[in-house]
Amino acid sequence: MTPQQPSVLLVEDEPAQREVLAYNLEADGFAVTSAGNGEEALMLVEEAAPDVILLDWMLPNVSGIEVCRRLKTRPETRNVPIIMISARSEEVDRVRGLETGADDYVIKPYSVIELMARVRAQLRRTRPSTVGQRLEYQDIVLDSETHRVTRNGKELKLGPTEFRLLTTFMEKPGRVWSREQLLDRVWGRDIYVDTRTVDVHIGRLRKTLCAHGDKDPLRTVRGAGYSLG
Numbered sequence: 391m392t393p394q395q396p397s398v399l400l401v402e403d404e405p406a407q408r409e410v411l412a413y414n415l416e417a418d419g420f421a422v423t424s425a426g427n428g429e430e431a432l433m434l435v436e437e438a439a440p441d442v443i444l445l446d447w448m449l450p451n452v453s454g455i456e457v458c459r460r461l462k463t464r465p466e467t468r469n470v471p472i473i474m475i476s477a478r479s480e481e482v483d484r485v486r487g488l489e490t491g492a493d494d495y496v497i498k499p500y501s502v503i504e505l506m507a508r509v510r511a512q513l514r515r516t517r518p519s520t521v522g523q524r525l526e527y528q529d530i531v532l533d534s535e536t537h538r539v540t541r542n543g544k545e546l547k548l549g550p551t552e553f554r555l556l557t558t559f560m561e562k563p564g565r566v567w568s569r570e571q572l573l574d575r576v577w578g579r580d581i582y583v584d585t586r587t588v589d590v591h592i593g594r595l596r597k598t599l600c601a602h603g604d605k606d607p608l609r610t611v612r613g614a615g616y617s618l619g
């Protein structure tokens with residue numbers, strides 16, 4: 391997984407369908423974790439920390455609906471958007487799917503293009519920077535398409551790591567990120583970086599954000615990590 395790449399957990403028991411979807415998602419820039427059944431999905435979800443979950447309704451043993459219900463009751467996964475995929479088209483199932491907490495619903499056979507559009511629609515809500523959206527927090531504006539950051543209208547020069555750190559903070563103001571979580575998000579999982587490196591880059595980010603005498607928007611939470619506001 392490369393940093394800032396949006397990630398999908400794909401839960402589908404039919405290998406051929408799983409492969410086609412994984413291929414298309416990866417071609418579209420997603421990091422994909424695949425699960426062939428519900429139990430596996432429930433086990434993988436925390437490690438994978440997906441931005442969106444694509445969940446087949448008809449799964450062996452634990453059904454997609456049950457997986458959805460469980461994910462929506464866990465505090466760690468409650469806010470991850472779930473798109474249910476089903477061969478059933480009856481209105482009653484649609485209602486049941488949404489009642490279980492699914493955020494969207496796609497009926498088989500679906501077009502891959504439509505499914506991708508649905509995934510991106512969920513991302514616009516949860517990971518706006520990955521779909522080129524502008525992020526704003528108080529007087530700070532970050533444009534993920536042009537990589538420009540301004541505060542009070544004045545342009546700030548950030549290094550690539552500081553830019554990714556700020557993006558992470560601005561996507562979820564108020565959320566406390568541990569150093570390990572920031573390492574995963576900003577540097578990527580496959581790279582070994584000391585957690586003290588995080589402090590160094592936070593220091594640089596702070597310095598740039600306060601360069602024009604503005605107040606420090608970042609908060610150090612003792613024993614927990616950092617948050618914006």
Ligand code: CA
Nearest residue numbers: 403446448449
């Ligand atoms: Ca199935």
